[in-house]
Amino acid sequence: MSNRENAIHYVKNNYINFESTLVELVKIPSISTSPIHQKDIRSAAEYIQTLLLKIGIQETKILETSGHPVVYGSYVTQQKDAPTVLIYGHYDVQPVDPLELWTTEPFQPVIKNDRMFGRGASDMKGQIVASLSAVEAVIQTGKSPVNFKFIIEGEEEIGSPHLHEVLETQAVLFKNDVILNPDAGMISPSIPTIVYGLRGLAYFELKIFGPDHDLHSGLFGGVVHNPAIVLSELISGMHDKDGVITLPGFYDEVLSLSIDEREKLSRLPITEEDIRKQTGVKELWGERGYSHIERTGSRPTLDVNGLLSGFIGEGSKTVIPAWAMAKISMRLVPNQDPEHVHQQLIQYLTENMPSTVSWDLKKFAGGIASMANTSHPGVIALEKALEKEWGTKPIYKREGGSIPVVAEMQKHLGSDSILTGFGLPEDNIHSPNEKLHLPTWRKGILALVHFFYEFAGENENK
């Protein structure tokens, strides 16, 4: 048997072990946004480091940042002139609220109908374990065709605010020929997917302050401007009737879609009906003049992620709230700059804020959008690898999500990321009841084994 065949064989004999590893990792509640989970973040980083050592990675360390730590690893093969694949991942996960909507415990993974349920099972602890399992197979069964490096961070879900610290000061550690980033997903279990574009992100918290304490709405209703109403009016003005965002200059830097790209995107096998099923909405919505695929991948959007004001308990309480808060974020496309969007939002608020209230705008970490070169050797190797496993050519897609680190790594390391992954649209990532489709995940491990050999230029018979 060839080295590749041995590695494939190894994977097929070890699915149970890989699943157990994933279960252990999902059990760690490594929520990055909440200070309460500081210890769990550390545990997850240490778990990853131990795992790297266990699968045969020669050098590992935990790199400290001003935020959560980054796990580093390096494996040098005995093969001469082997290229280096840097595998990116994040061990942190999204918060779990609203907890009452989960049907299982988010950090007690449960397998039902070929699916593993748990926060992070798909995004992206499952993808980390898939990658490390493929690496384990090629290392343990012969001479690996490639060198490996690892950069597994703990702040992706909060916008990777501190990753640049290690990228800037220790860029030499991460030298590579290609970055594999399995944090993207597939459009269906039968259609392997390569993502060549990602949206950027800008995230804000807006607070409107009215009276200095909650007021009796009978005594003061009619003389005090209600901050919840002011906030609603401001949010209301951020889109026009056609779903177009009204912040001044918002579209000035947006790279428009070429006719060629619009044509290609129109052939993607994702229907409006698919999205209705995944989301449960009765009707889609969005910017007039663009298809549903263009609107998620290639056009910027603005969403309210949270609202809070006044009395939210059961029953009635007749107050005029002292303040009202909204979390507001924008998904950005090439060539928008999150800092420019920040300025546009400030300008919009300044121009539209009534003089009856005061306000505060907090900015959270964001990032620019990215577009990959689809003729990169890594992309070509990945296309072959996915085709080998699925028996069909992968499709190329622009993704609506944001992975700011892709642009960060391009900037600091000068390398391109190739984006794939084995999660599915129905995985409920960032939502209650997140899950991972295990049969697809297993195929993904096999595809990654193929990828390593394809990227090294080894053919089936070598």
Added chain:
Amino acid sequence: MSNRENAIHYVKNNYINFESTLVELVKIPSISTSPIHQKDIRSAAEYIQTLLLKIGIQETKILETSGHPVVYGSYVTQQKDAPTVLIYGHYDVQPVDPLELWTTEPFQPVIKNDRMFGRGASDMKGQIVASLSAVEAVIQTGKSPVNFKFIIEGEEEIGSPHLHEVLETQAVLFKNDVILNPDAGMISPSIPTIVYGLRGLAYFELKIFGPDHDLHSGLFGGVVHNPAIVLSELISGMHDKDGVITLPGFYDEVLSLSIDEREKLSRLPITEEDIRKQTGVKELWGERGYSHIERTGSRPTLDVNGLLSGFIGEGSKTVIPAWAMAKISMRLVPNQDPEHVHQQLIQYLTENMPSTVSWDLKKFAGGIASMANTSHPGVIALEKALEKEWGTKPIYKREGGSIPVVAEMQKHLGSDSILTGFGLPEDNIHSPNEKLHLPTWRKGILALVHFFYEFAGENENK
């Protein structure tokens, strides 16, 4: 000494005891809106019943309703042909959140600088104890000039939804010549106040439903209508640029202000600066074309009392929320009908709701506005009593708050309520750090003693 003088003397000798009684009553967290406080509601009712017995009320009972119980009491004096005063009160209080803004424990009353701090100290446990203290004084020091009845309910802060049950079935118990309702307040410590108008209330909870679970805003931003944005747009449309409410037909039934009444209201000694001080806002707001006094007392208003949607924790979470909720209420004026307002809101929502979402509107208890006859003998007696204590004629005011029970009692018992009270605008009722100004409260007790004698037609020398 006359009976009246004896009673006045009794009050002056017993301030400390009256205060202790109030402290004990404020300690009971009788929040009516929350099912958690069921037991405390019962304790408060029992405390009032015990207190009635202690001050000499001959007959007391707790009347059950489908909601919280009503405390009844009756005292018949030996004086022949004495008129009957029915004293109304409510032993329930508003919720205490946001708890973190209280500087003392809401249910551990603290006295500082002549003020008692605690939830209900002003609204209206303080007013109940003031009334019962005055009653105690006239009963304990001689032959009371009037008969007393009591109706102390536990649901005023949630709109008195079940009081009508006892009013309907046991109206005969509550037969009276005048109802004294001390649930209104004064405009300043030096200006005794008689309230002759109250606003009504309509209260709703609106919920907008989008996707069937919180979605990843990257994957679905641009195709799914954000329910928090839909809610904001709906709220935004409820007022026009002039602060006028846009619900269809909202002003059709509004009784407009007469020139005479506008002239009288314009002489009330409440300035815009007073309101800015009480609320901490930098600028007032409201319906164009009406003064600040007219807008709170005589014009209907619409407020958002609470907002909730999506992620409200610290930091960032990139979700499109599954739903968004607003508590929305209107203060009504004569002759608006809360049920008509309900229909107007439904019509507005039906006409303006996008087809991308679904919605639910819940209605809470409300009530109609009321206006009193200012030539009622009870009003005249109260005017004299207040003048005797403060040395100045009371002012007549239309109040912005709502006491639906005033209209209910008019309907079921056929009697008018006279509205007064010894709370002040700066008491923070319904807000954190509610407080009661004790010197004003003590004067109030004395004024009520005078009122009982004045109403019975007994002059100083009798």
